[in-house]
Ligand SMILES: Nc1ncnc2c1ncn2[C@@H]1O[C@H](COP(=O)(O)OP(=O)(O)O)[C@@H](O)[C@H]1O
């Protein structure tokens with residue numbers, strides 16, 4: 001069998017995510033978000049790292065709102081000098097388009113990574129055992145290698161795969177949430 005490399009996987013997974021739409025997807029997203037909200041590491045976290053999702057990704061806005069409603073601080077990634085840092089966002093934050101069209105907060109304060117209690121990791125594909133395929137820049141691999149706290153990813157059914165190519169620098173995600181009924 002011909003092995004797909006990471007580049008092929010990324011193209012394939014972006015297409016799968018873009019073509020997975022409709023009621024079923026919305027329901028699955030809601031199930032996954034609910035699973036996260038029930039995790040002890042979410043409930044106890046004072047400061048959570050989330051992402052501002054792209055249109056084809058699982059919508060993280062309800063999670064950001066839920067965190068604020070629960071009195072948590074929310075931080076999101078920002079690329080500074082080729083390194084990923086996390087900055088705090090609030091309901092008052094205004095945004096500008098950053099590299100790759102991803103929204104970035106204006107005038108945001110950088111937080112120290114040790115003060116983040118939970119990192120919700122984005123990605124294109126995952127195995128149930130925590131292997132992750134990101135967008136190809138390796139930012140989370142470089143960040144997580146120095147991060148000791150819990151990590152979690154919300155994986156839609158089309159993002160769960162049996163195996164993925166991994167390099168020595170790829171970091172495992174501690175918990176992959178997936179919907180058993182899909
Ligand atoms: N710990 C690290 N130190 C230096 N470079 C790294 C590290 N982790 C990842 N990288 C770089 O990031 C690049 C992208 O990593 P890759 O795993 O392909 O992307 P992604 O994790 O986004 O899917 C790799 O080419 C690698 O050189």
Ligand SMILES: [Mg+2]
Nearest residue numbers: 134138141170
């Ligand atoms: Mg990687």
